[in-house]
Amino acid sequence: MTNPLLGRNVVMEQGVVLGERVKIGNNVVIEQGVNIGDDVYIGHNTVLLRGTVIGEGSSVGCNNVLGCQPMKNSRVLHDVMEQSSLVIGKRCMLGNGIVIYAGTKLEDDVLVGDQASIRERTFIGKSTVIGRSATVECRTQIGKKCVIQTGAYITADMVIEDNVFIGPEVSTSNDKYMERSVVPLKGPHLKSGVSIGNNATLLPGVTIGPNATVGAGAVVTKDVAANVIVKGVPAK
Amino acid sequence: MTNPLLGRNVVMEQGVVLGERVKIGNNVVIEQGVNIGDDVYIGHNTVLLRGTVIGEGSSVGCNNVLGCQPMKNSRVLHDVMEQSSLVIGKRCMLGNGIVIYAGTKLEDDVLVGDQASIRERTFIGKSTVIGRSATVECRTQIGKKCVIQTGAYITADMVIEDNVFIGPEVSTSNDKYMERSVVPLKGPHLKSGVSIGNNATLLPGVTIGPNATVGAGAVVTKDVAANVIVKGVPAK
Amino acid sequence: MTNPLLGRNVVMEQGVVLGERVKIGNNVVIEQGVNIGDDVYIGHNTVLLRGTVIGEGSSVGCNNVLGCQPMKNSRVLHDVMEQSSLVIGKRCMLGNGIVIYAGTKLEDDVLVGDQASIRERTFIGKSTVIGRSATVECRTQIGKKCVIQTGAYITADMVIEDNVFIGPEVSTSNDKYMERSVVPLKGPHLKSGVSIGNNATLLPGVTIGPNATVGAGAVVTKDVAANVIVKGVPAK
Numbered sequence: 113m114t115n116p117l118l119g120r121n122v123v124m125e126q127g128v129v130l131g132e133r134v135k136i137g138n139n140v141v142i143e144q145g146v147n148i149g150d151d152v153y154i155g156h157n158t159v160l161l162r163g164t165v166i167g168e169g170s171s172v173g174c175n176n177v178l179g180c181q182p183m184k185n186s187r188v189l190h191d192v193m194e195q196s197s198l199v200i201g202k203r204c205m206l207g208n209g210i211v212i213y214a215g216t217k218l219e220d221d222v223l224v225g226d227q228a229s230i231r232e233r234t235f236i237g238k239s240t241v242i243g244r245s246a247t248v249e250c251r252t253q254i255g256k257k258c259v260i261q262t263g264a265y266i267t268a269d270m271v272i273e274d275n276v277f278i279g280p281e282v283s284t285s286n287d288k289y290m291e292r293s294v295v296p297l298k299g300p301h302l303k304s305g306v307s308i309g310n311n312a313t314l315l316p317g318v319t320i321g322p323n324a325t326v327g328a329g330a331v332v333t334k335d336v337a338a339n340v341i342v343k344g345v346p347a348k
Numbered sequence: 349m350t351n352p353l354l355g356r357n358v359v360m361e362q363g364v365v366l367g368e369r370v371k372i373g374n375n376v377v378i379e380q381g382v383n384i385g386d387d388v389y390i391g392h393n394t395v396l397l398r399g400t401v402i403g404e405g406s407s408v409g410c411n412n413v414l415g416c417q418p419m420k421n422s423r424v425l426h427d428v429m430e431q432s433s434l435v436i437g438k439r440c441m442l443g444n445g446i447v448i449y450a451g452t453k454l455e456d457d458v459l460v461g462d463q464a465s466i467r468e469r470t471f472i473g474k475s476t477v478i479g480r481s482a483t484v485e486c487r488t489q490i491g492k493k494c495v496i497q498t499g500a501y502i503t504a505d506m507v508i509e510d511n512v513f514i515g516p517e518v519s520t521s522n523d524k525y526m527e528r529s530v531v532p533l534k535g536p537h538l539k540s541g542v543s544i545g546n547n548a549t550l551l552p553g554v555t556i557g558p559n560a561t562v563g564a565g566a567v568v569t570k571d572v573a574a575n576v577i578v579k580g581v582p583a584k
Numbered sequence: 585m586t587n588p589l590l591g592r593n594v595v596m597e598q599g600v601v602l603g604e605r606v607k608i609g610n611n612v613v614i615e616q617g618v619n620i621g622d623d624v625y626i627g628h629n630t631v632l633l634r635g636t637v638i639g640e641g642s643s644v645g646c647n648n649v650l651g652c653q654p655m656k657n658s659r660v661l662h663d664v665m666e667q668s669s670l671v672i673g674k675r676c677m678l679g680n681g682i683v684i685y686a687g688t689k690l691e692d693d694v695l696v697g698d699q700a701s702i703r704e705r706t707f708i709g710k711s712t713v714i715g716r717s718a719t720v721e722c723r724t725q726i727g728k729k730c731v732i733q734t735g736a737y738i739t740a741d742m743v744i745e746d747n748v749f750i751g752p753e754v755s756t757s758n759d760k761y762m763e764r765s766v767v768p769l770k771g772p773h774l775k776s777g778v779s780i781g782n783n784a785t786l787l788p789g790v791t792i793g794p795n796a797t798v799g800a801g802a803v804v805t806k807d808v809a810a811n812v813i814v815k816g817v818p819a820k
Contacts, residue, residue: 123374139613156613177409184459185439205656207655222657223660227699284516291543310737311755328805413647419695517753519735549783549800
């Protein structure tokens with residue numbers, strides 16, 4: 113085995129597995145049970161929490177927190193459960209200042225921009241891009257080759273199929289009662305090939321048909337058919 | 349006194365007070381005069397700046413910066429003053445990558461999500477939730493049991509009463525002249541029980557009456573009466 | 585030469601130049617070729633990547649990542665190139681948790697708020713303010729004495745002239761085909777003295793005339809003349 117190239121002040125707990133030719137920056141913290149594949153790079157000051165798995169050839173920038181657990185106070189209506197490991201696929205690229213929770217999986221070749229965050233029990237498909245400062249909530253499924261642009265907000269319990277484009281600062285929601293009663297949450301369902309313009313607003317539970325386009329700044333209050341273009345407030 | 353459990357490379361200045369059973373991660377920086385209560389947990393790479401107070405039973409994640417001072421350049425119209433300590437109550441939960449300024453107070457049982465930031469001279473009431481990536485400006489009062497959702501923007505000089513729900517990516521403002529003249533700033537006033545839908549826009553100084561609801565994507569240009577629902581652009 | 589005041593666990597690579605009276609916090613990483621002017625302050629846990637230049641009298645907070653390189657996966661349509669140094673002018677003020685790329689230049693007296701990010705090949709003019717959590721894309725020119733408020737999104741290939749005000753959570757775009765075909769990107773052009781209200785949406789390539797005002801929440805779909813006020817969806 114080639115020795116890993118370790119920076120200064122690296123703190124590594126017991127039971128960590130490091131692949132060949134791994135390179136780790138300064139002040140990195142690696143908790144127990146972390147598994148890092150061959151040819152992985154970890155930037156300075158990044159924290160890899162318990163059990164995080166990083167596939168071969170992936171690159172992780174500086175000041176990230178990977179594998180954290182959900183939390184709650186007395187105001188949060190839904191329970192949170194302890195999650196198993198965060199699993200990051202092969203050849204993924206992660207920027208800087210990112211937070212990703214345990215219990216989530218990123219497939220191979222996913223790119224996550226700086227300062228993005230992704231909650232637990234979410235799945236990100238192969239070759240998808242999560243933009244800078246985008247926030248993805250829990251229990252959401254995102255398909256292959258999607259682009260979630262900078263600052264977009266992807267709510268919980270949402271389904272995004274393959275090859276979907278979501279513009280900058282798009283906003284989605286999943287709770288039409290705004291926490292005034294406890295109901296099952298249902299985010300929008302974006303079918304394959306959908307495009308959403310920047311700063312558009314999607315209401316809870318709407319379905320956007322395959323290859324439909326939503327204009328910039330539109331407010332989508334009901335389902336949109338396949339292959340159409342809608343715009344305005346409410347979107348038509 | 350039980351010895352605190354200190355991680356590696358912890359830097360602690362003079363005059364720090366640590367309670368019983370405190371647990372501190374690796375690479376944590378604790379500046380002078382910081383006071384940490386019993387049973388507090390501090391995550392890796394977090395920075396506690398001068399004089400920060402953290403109440404018993406609170407938990408703070410990784411890579412946070414707590415207790416920073418405001419700053420200005422020649423373009424900033426309003427003066428900034430050096431602030432006294434940041435005070436965090438008991439049993440608060442803070443995520444990762446958060447920035448909170450000195451001169452602000454969080455009451456007990458407040459939850460602050462990852463990558464949120466809160467400026468100086470702001471008050472957050474008991475059991476309120478500040479969502480991930482939400483930004484709260486200075487001199488704002490937020491009541492008890494409120495939920496400020498992910499990515500919402502809470503302007504300066506705003507009043508939010510108790511039990512208010514603010515959806516994801518909501519935007520507020522306090523300066524109708526957009527810095528073209530120097531006037532007193534006045535943010536919206538949200539009365540008790542108000543609900544604001546995702547990506548809604550509130551103009552400076554509007555008052556939203558008790559238990560009123562603002563629809564997703566609405567633009568609120570004037571006051572809203574109690575108990576009504578408004579939507580659209582402008583909201584009606 | 586006065587000795588610099590170095591914190592604990594500072595990691596400094598070869599070929600670093602430090603000016604007089606520099607003060608550096610704990611756990612700071614300074615890579616090779618970094619050049620820090622006189623009287624600069626660097627906060628705890630900040631990472632200065634290869635070749636970053638910081639002008640005299642500037643102040644940089646905690647947990648920042650300065651000088652990073654762009655990245656891509658197989659889904660990103662446009663190539664990324666290795667960039668030369670990040671150059672930060674004199675008397676600049678940077679907050680905490682910020683990410684700025686190599687190949688960008690900040691003129692003197694620029695203020696960058698907490699958790700903001702700025703991509704490569706962007707120019708920020710003298711005395712401009714980039715607000716907290718604002719995101720600025722690559723190849724964008726921003727003039728002097730502008731204010732880009734909290735959470736605003738400034739797209740790539742955009743031109744912002746002098747003395748422009750952009751409100752909180754404003755969204756801009758540069759690709760009317762939303763990545764469905766590969767075309768030259770063109771962001772909005774904001775002439776001198778423009779004001780944009782909070783949460784407004786600007787479509788690709790629109791020009792806003794000198795001293796024009798766009799209302800809060802407006803969606804701007806075509807050019808706006810000088811000195812007028814537009815509002816609504818679409819903006820009129």
